[in-house]
Amino acid sequence: MWHNLGITPLEALWVVLGAVGIYAAFYLLVRAFGLRALATWSTLDKAVVIALGSLLGRVVLGYTPTLSAGIIGLATLFAMLRLERWCRAKDIRFLSSRPILLMAGSEILPEGLRRARVVEDELYFKLRQAGICNLSEVAAAVLETTGDVTVLRRGQRIDPLLVRRVPNRERIPADLMLPD
Known part of the structure; x- marks a missing residue:
């Protein structure tokens, strides 16, 4: 039967171990390079992703893919994705990222930028995309767990x-927050 499937049980185990290993490495x-590595892609980034997909496929499937x-x-x-989703639902923190506050009111938070690996010019780009013309229009800017930047406006x-x-x-000015 295994011969008809084109894979032996040992080869199947190696595929599973390769997939788990490459998922963990990815x-x-x-985590090491930050969520911003996946948020906004240039043309070169997309080409690299295609090349990585090919490389990852060969690692997972081995030398003779069937x-x-x-x-x-x-x-x-897909099982690894499901496991990650389950861990997030159970609030297991080693797998899930937390949002990072980049701006509180009109104040840019350098420690948030450092932690998020975002430079000020990238933040300004995101502010412009959100239609912000003046820093005084910002209530908060947050790097989300998806790698996107959300800009909350005053008003x-x-x-x-x-x-x-x-x-x-708590760094967001109290006058910009509804009372608890």
Whole structure:
């Protein structure tokens, strides 16, 4: 039967181990280089991602890829995604990122920029994209767990529920927040 599938049980185990290993390595590299590594891609970044996909596919499937190995590798990667989602739902912190406060009111927070690995010019770009013409229009800017930057504008007070998981949220001026 295994001969008809084109893969032996040992080869299938190697596919699973390769998929888990490459997933773990990818996760650690994203953590090391920061969420911004995945947020906004240039044309070169997209080309690199295509090349990485090819490389990762060869690592997961081994030297003689078969349909069976492809299905096992794909199923393993989806299982890893499900495991990550489950860990996030259970609030297991070693897998889930936390948002990072980049601006509190019109004040840019250098420690937030450093932690997020965002330079001021990138922040200014995100502010312009949000239609901000003056820093005084900003209530808060947050690097989200997806790597995107959310800009909250002044004008309406912020519901504390929206920033409950944002570290340093107390730095947002009280007059910009709804009372608890």
